[in-house]
Amino acid sequence: MGRSPCCDKAGLKKGPWTPEEDQKLLAYIEEHGHGSWRSLPEKAGLQRCGKSCRLRWTNYLRPDIKRGKFTVQEEQTIIQLHALLGNRWSAIATHLPKRTDNEIKNYWNTHLKKRLVKMGIDPVTHKHKNETLSSTTGQSKNAATLSHMAQWESARLEAEARLARESKLLHLQHYQNNNLNKTAPQQHCFTHKTSTNWTKPNEGNGDQQLESPTSTVTFSENLLMPLGIPTDSRNRNNNNEASEIPAMIEFAVSSSTSSDVSLVKEHEHDWIRQINCPSGGIGEGFTSLLLGDSVGRILPTGKNEATVAGAGVVNESEYNYYEDNKNYWNSILNLVDSSPSDSATMF
């Protein structure tokens, strides 16, 4: 079945890293940058494959990694982004400064997923187990709207992830070129504001300095799972059949510059209008439930209750469904929409 593991090569060590190996890797990268991972082990005098070195560096040795317990805010972020993005850990990690995708993935699998299950919530769909998918027109419409929103947010997040990677590269090059200070490259967190300017590392007061263009994007199965979209319709975005991705998403997908983002964002208002349409209240939210299992927690939920209250004739359970969804997606979008100027409540 294809390629043999790179570490199968003669004499390459596997398993836990020793302090000596860590020291060698750190010293080499601080001196030269990582350059080609493939050739790094030999140059650094390590009996490891490049992949192992890269993993060790990105998941453990990098100086900008925060270790230790996840904060409530971080948990919240992970749950919300997971509802939106599914198991796309690298994309989620771009919104958690100083946390690695591996660490987030582990934390999800060992803590958060179990917590959801315990509370009767499907960790894949983020829905209550006993909740059946309704085919009423109102909810179908809601689901479709959610689907589009998720795609849109996904495109944005993916763009941020891409820029994060590019920035890391840029900074690393800068670091390698100058090799002046002895602190290793920093990782950054990005907002999605539309300006093309980004500040230098450590400039200003912290992490949220850089900004992102849009990027190419693929929509995973998991992405739409929380929305209750049937698999067959979800799959349309993944094959060559006519796509249901709205034009704005396709625009985002094909765009590659930050200036384009502002154009995309103009369309975002159409989405907001669509969402606020009296017949189309949306969103199912359990985040407060999820996070409320230990202590009371404050969520950045939306405030525009009137929108859903005016949603016409719905019974109480449907009303709650809309209400929960609204709050949930408000919190997710507020989270994603971390730029102060762009963080207005959407619903």
Added chain:
DNA sequence: AACCCGCTCAACCGCGGAGGG
């Protein structure tokens, strides 16, 4: 003390995408 079991998380594996020749 010895054993068992569950949990955690660092590390590995294999796949797919990007990019160069």
Added chain:
DNA sequence: GCCCTCCGCGGTTGAGCGGGT
């Protein structure tokens, strides 16, 4: 267009640890 290399990602594994019996 094809092939190859490199890299990054997500899924999975397994060593180490702590708690319970």
